[in-house]
Amino acid sequence: MGRWVGVGSEGGVAPGKARCVRLQDRKIALFNDGGIYRAYDDYCTHNGGPLTEGACEDGLVTCLWHGAQFRVADGAPVTPPAGGRLRAHPLRVVAGAIEIELD
Numbered sequence: 001m002g003r004w005v006g007v008g009s010e011g012g013v014a015p016g017k018a019r020c021v022r023l024q025d026r027k028i029a030l031f032n033d034g035g036i037y038r039a040y041d042d043y044c045t046h047n048g049g050p051l052t053e054g055a056c057e058d059g060l061v062t063c064l065w066h067g068a069q070f071r072v073a074d075g076a077p078v079t080p081p082a083g084g085r086l087r088a089h090p091l092r093v094v095a096g097a098i099e100i101e102l103d
Helices: none
Strands: 003-009 018-023 026-033 036-041 060-062 069-071 077-079 091-094 097-102
Touching: 003 018, 003 026, 018 097, 026 097, 036 091
Parallel strands: none
Antiparallel strands: 003 097, 018 026, 026 036, 060 069, 069 077, 091 097
């Protein structure tokens, strides 16, 4: 079991938006999907593009580099050239603070 690390507060990411947080040597994309927070590696599975720099609309995030799209709800690829599901990180909200579990 890993340790929980604070990455911000509930109001720090607007609904339908994303923000990159750095934890140790990792870049993690923190999404607010209609009030539900999700955390994935901030890398497109196609060619490593930063997901937080792409568009995040209607529950989808689009990689800026080549247009691959993923569902924010589960990290599943929706359109090519996505190379597979995004790597998710356990996340919890405690008293308004967002925490991600690091392994």
